Amino acid sequence: MEGVPPALLHAWLAGRSLARGLPAPMADRGGYRVDTRSDSEYCRWVFAAPHPELSALAREVDRPGRLIKLCGEDEALRRLLPDGWQIHAPAFFMQAGSWPTARSLPAGYRCETSVAGPVCRVAILGPGGTLAASGYAAETSEAFVFDRIVTAPAHQRRGLGAGVMAALRAMRTRDDAPELLVATEEGRCLYQHLGWRVLSPYATAALPPV
Incomplete structure (x- = not known):
């Protein structure tokens, strides 16, 4: 490959x-x-x-x-x-394939979204309003690109990364463009669990x- x-x-x-x-x-x-x-x-x-x-x-x-x-x-x-x-x-x-059904965030967490032109941002806030996870995406005529998906160490293994991805994906305005990202070794595990495949x-x- x-x-x-x-x-x-x-x-x-x-x-x-x-x-x-x-x-x-x-x-x-x-x-x-x-x-x-x-x-x-x-x-x-x-x-x-x-x-x-x-x-x-x-x-x-x-x-x-x-x-x-x-x-x-x-x-x-x-x-x-x-x-x-x-x-x-x-x-x-990596490129997205079929996505699983989005799950609700754990109790005590909430999701905030914002859009600035073609750029989307998602922030998941934990108890007390601390930033637990975040991510960005940009939409062009060629692709929907995910970027900088991060979960704070104290909030990992609670499905927050998947929550960020699902919230970003819901902000697309079109569904006919490929969804793309470049992942670290650790991130690849999350994305493959969500139905993504490695292209190279x-x-x-x-x-x-x-």
Whole structure:
């Protein structure tokens, strides 16, 4: 299992950029570049599958904060890189399938939602109004993209992550676009339980900090 259709990768990247207030992805070097410009990351290149330009790009990058990402196995990315690059923790490019029936939140929790243009936000508040779980999604003409689904450690294993996902999904205005996300190893378990499937591993590499 390696690679995804470039159009599907672009759809996810465009939604992710909207959800995070980042510039739109631009075609570059056989993949897509997003100029993130944060304290820890200057930009990232994302490739739908192994591409000859990826190796050439990696040889040109000479400083940290320039990430290269590939829809493929960690080892496939490693083979394309010169010495000195470090592989990050694995992730997974996923698409929704059939969803289970949404369950009610546990007693003492409540859900708040907000919408700002194409971006949706859900916050689940626990007893005393503390933030227990949250998440974002962005809707475009190409996809509905879930992003930053987080449950606070003290509130885990109570179905709150699934509650966030269900609340975000209920805010869609159309149901004919693919639902996409990139998950960590831990998050993949939740999403597969909700009927999502892995389309491809999602590998990341960067030069180590100076």
